[in-house]
Amino acid sequence: EADIYQTPRYLVIGTGKKITLECSQTMGHDKMYWYQQDPGMELHLIHYSYGVNSTEKGDLSSESTVSRIRTEHFPLTLESARPSHTSQYLCASSEGGQNYGYTFGSGTRLTVV
Amino acid sequence: RKEVEQDPGPFNVPEGATVAFNCTYSNSASQSFFWYRQDCRKEPKLLMSVYSSGNEDGRFTAQLNRASQYISLLIRDSKLSDSATYLCVVNGRDSSYKLIFGSGTRLLVRP
Numbered sequence: 001e002a003d004i005y006q007t008p009r010y011l012v013i014g015t016g017k018k019i020t021l022e023c024s025q026t027m028g029h030d031k032m033y034w035y036q037q038d039p040g041m042e043l044h045l046i047h048y049s050y051g052v053n054s055t056e057k058g059d060l061s062s063e064s065t066v067s068r069i070r071t072e073h074f075p076l077t078l079e080s081a082r083p084s085h086t087s088q089y090l091c092a093s094s095e096g097g098q099n100y101g102y103t104f105g106s107g108t109r110l111t112v113v
Numbered sequence: 114r115k116e117v118e119q120d121p122g123p124f125n126v127p128e129g130a131t132v133a134f135n136c137t138y139s140n141s142a143s144q145s146f147f148w149y150r151q152d153c154r155k156e157p158k159l160l161m162s163v164y165s166s167g168n169e170d171g172r173f174t175a176q177l178n179r180a181s182q183y184i185s186l187l188i189r190d191s192k193l194s195d196s197a198t199y200l201c202v203v204n205g206r207d208s209s210y211k212l213i214f215g216s217g218t219r220l221l222v223r224p
Contacts, residue, residue: 031210033211035214039154042214042215042216042217043157043200043214048211050210088154090156090157094212099145099162100145101147101149101159101162101212102212104156104158105156107156109154
């Protein structure tokens with residue numbers, strides 16, 4: 001039973017389109033994160049938020065933007081998709097604190113053609 | 114130098130074998146340590162936290178060596194279902210809320 005949901009699971013879209021990847025969690029977690037991962041490669045943090053109206057860029061430069069208007073919702077938007085954006089996008093949330101790991105959503109596999 | 118380094122493997126072992134992975138981290142002030150498991154094309158899932166005194170969960174044992182800045186994961190009596198990539202995770206330099214994921218060690222358990 002997933003407590004963090006990502007939609008869509010798969011998306012194929014044309015170059016230049018605007019897209020929003022949805023991420024919602026029902027655990028009341030303040031901390032939320034977006035990671036990008038190419039097949040067989042490591043996870044790269046692209047955005048994170050420690051609470052409502054708080055967002056920061058991660059370690060990997062990304063052309064995407066995020067918003068955090070509600071605790072449970074952390075959508076990621078690409079204004080103009082390009083083939084270089086083709087990747088898997090993983091959303092995670094955390095209760096925070098020293099011994100709390102992240103819970104990940106199932107991911108969105110994005111293909112830009 | 115990466116903040117978290119792992120041997121990418123793959124480790125190819127027979128069922129029933131014992132296998133160990135190590136991971137080194139660069140931030141001596143790190144306080145949070147985890148092992149995650151990631152199956153092919155799936156999301157990472159928390160396998161276990163790693164505590165200073167070491168901890169065990171069934172066939173899995175995790176150890177932390179702060180002096181040498183490495184973490185280990187031992188899997189006993191390997192099962193076919195243990196085949197996956199194992200990610201070493203440590204909190205980042207600038208925040209205990211940001212976790213840094215290693216590139217992962219791939220394990221293949223053969224019949």
